[in-house]
Amino acid sequence: MAADDEAALPPGAPTTDLLSLHESIAGVLATQGDWRRAYHHLKSAFDLARAGSLRDTLTSSYNRRYLDQWLHGPAVDHRGPPGVAIALVDLDLFKDVNDTFGHLVGDRVLREVADLLQQGLPPEAFCARYGGEEFALVIPDVDAARAVRIADTARIRVARHPWRRIRPGLSVTISVGLAHESRMEPDLAAEPERQLRSADTLLYMAKRAGRNKVAYQDRESSRTIPHPMNTAESAGA
Structure with a gap:
């Protein structure tokens, strides 16, 4: 078996194949007494396994485990002064999609929604599948007004997506709850829960x-208000 480190790895191979290949190469090198290179491949296999454990298998977005690690990790304590926004996103009437078009179409919808939610996010932000048809967007170092714009742009992007290309009559929308906390308030500690x-x-x-x-919190009036839908956007839904 070839054991020239990364040269033995086929480009674009699935993560599971790369993991198996790293493990196999490590075994060959270990039998040859090349412990340094065997360790290199075992570490690569471990890194791949860990990365895979933080991804949702259906949508390839981050999963709940990654979200929990981030929310309870040092990144929250070191967020910038504008604060951090967390948006919970739920597909509207998703049960009807599964009941009407089948679970295979439902799975494709989930994958495409995940892709649409990740488009246009700032580099430091991420999307995670929270569970079922629910996703979470975490947007660090952002003020409240920009966070609302990001969330509403994502909502419009989903509504305007050409869902009928998947199945005639299919339309998909999302609802979003957006919570923003600012570090500019000295008495406000990071409490992700x-x-x-x-x-x-x-x-x-x-x-x-x-x-x-x-829906987001209007800081001036302390009211919770729904962000109004642009009536023109539904034409592409």
């Missing part, structure tokens, strides 16, 4: 307001 609960409450308010909306 509280912020998630707030985003979840706002998500349900967006649902009750008619779906296909972003």
Whole structure:
């Protein structure tokens, strides 16, 4: 077997194939007494396995485990002064999609929504599958106004996506609950669980307001309001 490190790895190979190849090469090198290179391949296999454990297998977005690690890790304590936004995103009436078009179409919808949510995110932000048809967007170092713009742009992008290309009659929208916390408030410590609960409450308010909306906290009036839908955008849904 070839053992010229990365030269033995086929470009574009799936992660599972790369993992197996690293392990196989490490075994060959170990039997030859080349412990340094065997260790290199075992470490590569470990890194691939760890990276894979943080990804959702269906959508390839990050998973709940990665989200939890980030929210409870040092990144939260070192966020920039503008603060961090957490948005919980839920596909509207997704059960109807599965019931009407089947679970294979439902799976494709989930994959495409994940791709659409990740488009246009700032480099430091990420999308994670929170569970079922629910996703989370984490946007660090952002003020509240920009966070609302990012979330609403994602909502419009999903509504305007040409879903009928998948199946005639298919349309998909999302509802979003957006919670923002600013580090500019000295008495406000990073409490990710509280912020998630707030985003979840706002998500349900967006649902009750008619779906296909972003709900967020209006700081000036201390009211929770739905971000209004642009009536022209539904033409592409």
